[in-house]
Amino acid sequence: KQEVTQIPAALSVPEGENLVLNCSFTDSAIYNLQWFRQDPGKGLTSLLLIQSSQREQTSGRLNASLDKSSGRSTLYIAASQPGDSATYLCAVLNQAGTALIFGKGTTLSVSS
């Protein structure tokens, strides 16, 4: 059964730092991998989607990589800002394309 793990569970950094969030998954047979952001008490916002055939995706200050063979993904956030404070969730879509399996998230706090 696919399991998704995110490390660390929580992270506090000063404004301006570059940081990396980690995600690992146990079954490499995935359709795609997605990173989401969730603000307290709110729904999820999609940040980046990497298809299984791709190695990375970039959007502004965010860069996500995928290494399917090792079952790992990283989300790199450059020049962090207080507005980046949120919980970041990693999720893998199974090969049938029917179910997203989520990690428990990394809660990021960026102080000014």
Added chain:
Amino acid sequence: DVKVTQSSRYLVKRTGEKVFLECVQDMDHENMFWYRQDPGLGLRLIYFSYDVKMKEKGDIPEGYSVSREKKERFSLILESASTNQTSMYLCASSFVPPDTQYFGPGTRLTVL
């Protein structure tokens, strides 16, 4: 912009009541999903639907049923609410083949 709306942001019900949670999307998405999110357990898939009148069980369907009579609307039904169904419920939708899932703002349900 894709919009996924949920009928209520907050809901308080009594044990044994029948509860309806409604979700509507405006992007003509084929797939729709219901998740629940609990501290320490993350997001878990309850049911999903890939077409009108079609439904598939997710990881935790017990105590829930769903209805999809129109493409844009997906309802989650708690036949007899129990206190262990107190949770945040999130609806999502996506195209086929699988694209990113778009989430609604969530309904925080409390069962007393």
